[in-house]
Amino acid sequence: MTHALPSPAEPLKIGTRGSPLALAQAYETRSRLRAAFDLPDAAFEIVVIKTTGDRVLDRPLKEIGGKGLFTKEIEEALGAGAIDIAVHSMKDMPVAQPDGLLLDCYLPREDVRDAFVSPGVARLADLPQGAVVGSSSLRRRAQLAHRRPDLRLVEFRGNVQTRMKKLEDGVAVATFLAMAGLNRLGMAAVARSAIAPEEMLPAVAQGAIGIERRAADGRAAMLLAAIHDGPTGHRLAAERAYLAALDGSCETPIAGLAVLEGDAIWLRGEILRPDGSEVIAGEARGAIADAADLGRDLAARLLAQAPKGFFDWR
Numbered sequence: 001m002t003h004a005l006p007s008p009a010e011p012l013k014i015g016t017r018g019s020p021l022a023l024a025q026a027y028e029t030r031s032r033l034r035a036a037f038d039l040p041d042a043a044f045e046i047v048v049i050k051t052t053g054d055r056v057l058d059r060p061l062k063e064i065g066g067k068g069l070f071t072k073e074i075e076e077a078l079g080a081g082a083i084d085i086a087v088h089s090m091k092d093m094p095v096a097q098p099d100g101l102l103l104d105c106y107l108p109r110e111d112v113r114d115a116f117v118s119p120g121v122a123r124l125a126d127l128p129q130g131a132v133v134g135s136s137s138l139r140r141r142a143q144l145a146h147r148r149p150d151l152r153l154v155e156f157r158g159n160v161q162t163r164m165k166k167l168e169d170g171v172a173v174a175t176f177l178a179m180a181g182l183n184r185l186g187m188a189a190v191a192r193s194a195i196a197p198e199e200m201l202p203a204v205a206q207g208a209i210g211i212e213r214r215a216a217d218g219r220a221a222m223l224l225a226a227i228h229d230g231p232t233g234h235r236l237a238a239e240r241a242y243l244a245a246l247d248g249s250c251e252t253p254i255a256g257l258a259v260l261e262g263d264a265i266w267l268r269g270e271i272l273r274p275d276g277s278e279v280i281a282g283e284a285r286g287a288i289a290d291a292a293d294l295g296r297d298l299a300a301r302l303l304a305q306a307p308k309g310f311f312d313w314r
Contacts (some may be wrong), residue, residue: 003219006033008042012223015074015083018048019159024184025209026087028107029227036226047083049074075101078212085220086212090205090236091178095244102215105224106232110180110207112257114140114200115191118174119167123193124200127151127174134163134172138274142253143200145276160185180207201255201270201281204239208232231260234288238267241295246271246303258291265291269298273310280305 006012012033016026023046030044051073070092078086079100090106097103116124127133127148134156135141141153156163156175160182163175176195182188211227213220238258246254253272258265265288270281280302286294 003222005037006039006043006223008040011043011045012085012220013045013047013083015047015049015077015086017051017070017074021160021181021185022087022089023048025089028184028209029085029087029211032107032227033223037223047077049077049083075212078214081214084213084217085224088210088212089181090208090210091203093205093210095240097212100215101212103210103212104233105211105213105228106236107209107211107227108229109232109235110183111178111194112202112207113179113194113197114202114206115177115179115182116174116193116195117164117167117177117190118192121174121192124148124174124195131174132172134166134175137176137203139203139253139255139272140176140200142272142274142276143255143270145274146272146279147200147276149276160187160190164190178202178206197257197268201268202257204243204254204256205236206257208236210236234258234260234265234291238265238291238295241292242267242269242299243295245296245299256295258295260288261285263288265294267294267298269302271302271306278307278310280310 014026014030016022026046033044034041051070071088071094074086075098077083079098121127129150130152132152132154133144134154136155136157144151144153154172156166156172160177163177166172167175179191179194182190211224213224235258239256242256243254246252253274255270256268258267264285266283266285268283270279272279282298282302284294284298
């Protein structure tokens with residue numbers, strides 16, 4: 001079946017959050033679609049949707065509902081037909097999707113590393129004893145507490161610009177952002193240093209943009225197939241299967257990263273107690289075709305290694 005391409009008269013409606021980073025990701029999606037089909041900007045409409053996660057900034061995510069707070073309203077608009085596709089940061093996406101929606105398009109993955117950001121300190125290792133560090137990420141907080149139990153960790157939510165202002169105001173001496181987000185905003189210089197995965201394993205799907213559509217929308221499927229990045233899809237198949245098997249949420253400090261090595265895939269994973277007192281880590285290698293199975297198998301191994309009582313905090 002052939003499908004009509006978007007046009008200024010009937011534009012493709014792209015749903016997104018309204019932060020500068022979310023808009024940059026929506027513009028990248030539009031740019032790739034425009035180039036793939038030789039269409040004008042007017043053939044696309046960016047629709048900004050405010051989510052609960054954007055509105056409530058004074059409480060940790062785990063207290064107000066977790067990751068889905070950045071996607072719920074956008075997915076509702078997609079399901080209702082108010083938008084045609086939705087652009088998401090994949091590290092914010094729950095592993096379960098609403099009925100009738102499909103996530104099978106990923107853009108080429110950006111830098112997966114965490115960025116160390118501080119007005120006066122060059123590297124994580126240089127933080128003085130007892131320094132105040134801000135982060136809203138349970139994963140980063142647990143990793144820091146494990147590596148540097150002397151640090152004082154404070155809640156630090158908001159977009160990149162909000163967090164930079166908090167540093168300027170002295171709320172903390174350092175924070176962490178994703179290198180991918182800084183790169184997409186043209187703000188890579190904000191990072192004092194990038195932290196190697198060996199030092200701080202990133203969040204599952206960090207650096208990846210996913211584009212969601214209605215499962216029955218053949219036109220959206222045709223358009224998105226043209227810009228899907230296969231290697232990113234393979235990596236996320238392993239990472240998200242691993243996360244799903246661990247029942248991952250904003251209440252669970254989980255890290256994971258898959259890397260392609262020729263025809264094979266290498267997956268590393270880490271589960272932590274929120275206070276950083278215990279860490280369970282492991283890795284697995286296998287064929288790219290078995291990426292999802294590899295993720296589930298690694299999760300099962302890590303769960304089997306967990307001592308009695310490890311998950312009592314959940």
